[in-house]
Amino acid sequence: MFLILLQYIRPLTAIDHFMEAHQAFLDKYYQKGNFIFSGKKIPRSGGIILCRAENRRTVEKILTDDPFEQNNLAMYDIIEFTPTQCVAGIEQYLS
Numbered sequence: 748m749f750l751i752l753l754q755y756i757r758p759l760t761a762i763d764h765f766m767e768a769h770q771a772f773l774d775k776y777y778q779k780g781n782f783i784f785s786g787k788k789i790p791r792s793g794g795i796i797l798c799r800a801e802n803r804r805t806v807e808k809i810l811t812d813d814p815f816e817q818n819n820l821a822m823y824d825i826i827e828f829t830p831t832q833c834v835a836g837i838e839q840y841l842s
Contacts, residue, residue: 751796752824768814
């Protein structure tokens, strides 16, 4: 399991210009079962994605599809972790 922290490195006007394409990127990987949740940081300086993938290399490959990466709009911090506890009902996402 991976926690992806996005940090915007361009003005929000540039981010907003690519937001629709970024949303399509997110939708693609939700449909594939990789993304579990995502959202904007508050204050709006970036975002967070919880990603299920076999390894870090897979996550890095996924991120190459993100318009924010393709247009040099964000930096990514990828944190790998092993979930050991969760709220009831989401156990299916831990494997």
